[in-house]
Amino acid sequence: DVKVTQSSRYLVKRTGEKVFLECVQDMDHENMFWYRQDPGLGLRLIYFSYDVKMKEKGDIPEGYSVSREKKERFSLILESASTNQTSMYLCASRLAGEPYEQYFGPGTRLTVT
Amino acid sequence: KQEVTQIPAALSVPEGENLVLNCSFTDSAIYNLQWFRQDPGKGLTSLLLIQSSQREQTSGRLNASLDKSSGRSTLYIAASQPGDSATYLCAVEGAQKLVFGQGTRLTINP
Numbered sequence: 001d002v003k004v005t006q007s008s009r010y011l012v013k014r015t016g017e018k019v020f021l022e023c024v025q026d027m028d029h030e031n032m033f034w035y036r037q038d039p040g041l042g043l044r045l046i047y048f049s050y051d052v053k054m055k056e057k058g059d060i061p062e063g064y065s066v067s068r069e070k071k072e073r074f075s076l077i078l079e080s081a082s083t084n085q086t087s088m089y090l091c092a093s094r095l096a097g098e099p100y101e102q103y104f105g106p107g108t109r110l111t112v113t
Numbered sequence: 114k115q116e117v118t119q120i121p122a123a124l125s126v127p128e129g130e131n132l133v134l135n136c137s138f139t140d141s142a143i144y145n146l147q148w149f150r151q152d153p154g155k156g157l158t159s160l161l162l163i164q165s166s167q168r169e170q171t172s173g174r175l176n177a178s179l180d181k182s183s184g185r186s187t188l189y190i191a192a193s194q195p196g197d198s199a200t201y202l203c204a205v206e207g208a209q210k211l212v213f214g215q216g217t218r219l220t221i222n223p
Contacts, residue, residue, distance in 0.1 A: 004156075031209070033211075040215075042202075042213050042214065042215045042216070043202070043204075043211075043213040045210055045211070048209070048210070050209075058210065090156055090157065092157075099144070099145060099162070099164050100162075101147060101159045101162045102147065102159065102211060103159060104149075104156040104157040104158070104159075105156050106155060106156040107154070107155065107156045109154070
């Protein structure tokens, strides 16, 4: 079974803090993704990575950056957290190529106060 | 810009009924369509993936169909059970990115 894990299920941070969200997958998947999910807005893609050290902006990259130094790990960084970044953050991974399913982690509920 | 719509937003049915969830999309140039299930406060679980060249996929009591030309997909759930209660999301893929619908919140009443 594919396993995608995220470093925290719940996280509370203060405005202005630098926040790291970690995602690890154990199936040697090339592609990894970060989404945020908000009521009424659904899931929106923040960043994705085709492979190690590669990254592409998604639909809402502002205020975020990412890092992929190893194939199994994809980090989302909030450089200076703001209250409007309070959300559920979901990581996903999959093999390269369109016919393959995306597999999601359990999510991190981030609250910025 | 691709838009994905799921109607209804919520559905409540008695246990044992067969039901259909609907998904429509505006741009038929898709690579595949994926159906997910999400339990409250949890991540997404992949249910079925239909490639653009396929018409349907089946897994157990679930059957998903795809009509690219009309921009529609349906998820059929047979003999529904209380454990099927969850939010069901469809997502279409183009240019290596998934675009999600808002989901249908399904409640199966015992």
